[in-house]
Amino acid sequence: MKIAIAGTGYVGLVSAVVLAHVGHHVVCVDVDETKIEQLKKGICPIHEPDLPELMTENFCRLAFTTDYAAAYSDKDIIFIAVGTPEKVDGSANMSYVYAVAEQIAASVTRDCVVVVKSTVPIGTNEKVEQHLKKHLKRDVAIEVVSNPEFLSQGTAIKDMLHGSRIVVGTDSESARRVIASIYENLDQPVIFTDRRSAEMIKYASNDFLALKISYINEIANICEVLGANVVDVARGMGMDPRIGDKFLRAGIGYGGSCFPKDTKALHWLGNFHDQELKTVKAAIEVNENQKLRLIKKARKYYSSFEGITVAVLGLTFKPGTDDLREAPSLANIPILLDDGAKVKAYDPCGVENFKRKVSGDIVYCATPEETLRDADICFILTEWPEVMELQPNHFLTMRRPIILDGRNCYDPGLMGDYPLIYDSIGRTIISNLD
Structure with a gap:
């Protein structure tokens, strides 16, 4: 299948390289001309283990451009993998997602599936679909699918090739078949849900892991006062299969592109709908204090x-x-x-x-x-x-x-x-x- 991916950050570039690795032809689109020129020369702009080697190995099936009109015009599938950075109030900035949607609507010349891989608030896929229809220039059909990513920096290639699951949100049987065919050579189960549930799975998963980290950090702080050893405590907790041993390593808090942004975004969304997520709020506060x-x-x-x-x-x-x-x-x-x-x-x-x-x-x-x-x-x-x-x-x-x-x-x-x-x-x- 002919695939285009909007965005060459961690999610976009890793997705492109892995999809090329399993046999697809992929063109990556970005507004950053310097980055695109680097990629055209085979230079990987991201520090991520195994990514440069896999990119070189599959370079024949990869293309890079700033020309979105040419990239999107005749593709079977277009992934949106641009950033959704945090706003001052904690909500997600969706401007890049909607800008790409407008570009797609202006460029497509055939029926296609648009896959939203960016981390987006619940209900965004419906808004993207409305946005596409509003700006569509030609008489073509576009189906919008939610497909959140679950990549960790440092293990992103492994996570995409051998992850725990692929989540796909769509009510369309034809879109299901298209997405299933894309991922059929990846070693992980595909879970189909409606779009809103798929969007929530992403936020709920990341926020739960953030909660575990903040919880063990609070336990660590009181261990210091009471003379207990948090490493032994975490080991004893983790042996319980209901708890598990992942994300129970005490330290000075979580960082990165996902946990801080996603906890704040879901907390903001809850407040917006008059449903304060008190546990998520506590995780955010604990983490900010733990950093110091x-x-x-x-x-x-x-x-x-x-x-x-x-x-x-x-x-x-x-x-x-x-x-x-x-x-x-x-x-x-x-x-x-x-x-x-x-x-x-x-x-x-x-x-x-x-x-x-x-x-x-x-x-x-x-x-x-x-x-x-x-x-x-x-x-x-x-x-x-x-x-x-x-x-x-x-x-x-x-x-x-x-x-x-x-x-x-x-x-x-x-x-x-x-x-x-x-x-x-x-x-x-x-x-x-x-």
Whole structure:
């Protein structure tokens, strides 16, 4: 089948490459001319494991353009995979989705299926269908299908090839057959629902995972007070199949492109319909507070950060990506700088993106070891493998080896024989400094 995909971000580009990999011919459309020129040369603009290699392997079935009219005109299926960023009030900005819908309506010359893959509020697919009909230039039939994505950055290729399920929202039997044929070579079940249910599955899934993270973080905080070990608590909880062990790792909160935006969007939508989602609201509030957990810990050791050298290990919101959206580094480092700290930072792939967002007295280091040298305190914000592999003696090159571990990277028992302070999340503090 001939497929067009609007948007070359994480969702659009990963979807395009995987669909090409299973045999489809795909043209990707984007307004960013620089990105399209990169893609035409075979340069992957996104840091995502296995994506560049798979793109190269299937380059013969991929095309990239800014010419939406040519791209959409004769396609069997058109995916909308553009961003729906958060507005100031927490609602989803749908302007890019509707702009693409207008372009499709102006360009299509034959019957086709439009698949909304962007994360959108419940009821959006119906509005997209109305928008298409309103702006349609030719006598063609367009069916609109909801097909939310469930990709995680860092494992997106695996998630699309071998995910837990594909959700398709449509009441049209012909559209079902079209979508089923697209995905028939992917190793996962296809679940068909109505469009509104498909839209809600996406929000409800992400918000539930965010709830689990915020819950275990609150448990971790009280574990510190009561002397319990949150790692053991989470392990004991996770063995119950009704709970499961996923998303029960305590830390300094969730970030990225999905959880923060989707929790706020669903909470806003509930309020709009006079149905406040109190659990979702609580998850949002807990997460915002948790991001600053290490700052609060650091105040126990330094009343002011003036003149203090802070080693920061990790800038991205999680390992395996260069994405900084809602990363704890964006909340913590400006506070440190504003209070007079000198920051030394390490991240294997997020530095250039961070430089575009935060300026100040920051020295970027090539290795974790270089970052630690002569520092007065260390903030661990991202559990990169290079950080996880550090040994206790590496921290002894610090002027004062005070380690604030926001990702519970190390076994506190291994730190007990060294002259340092190791203060993690939800576990007993190791304090061997005079």
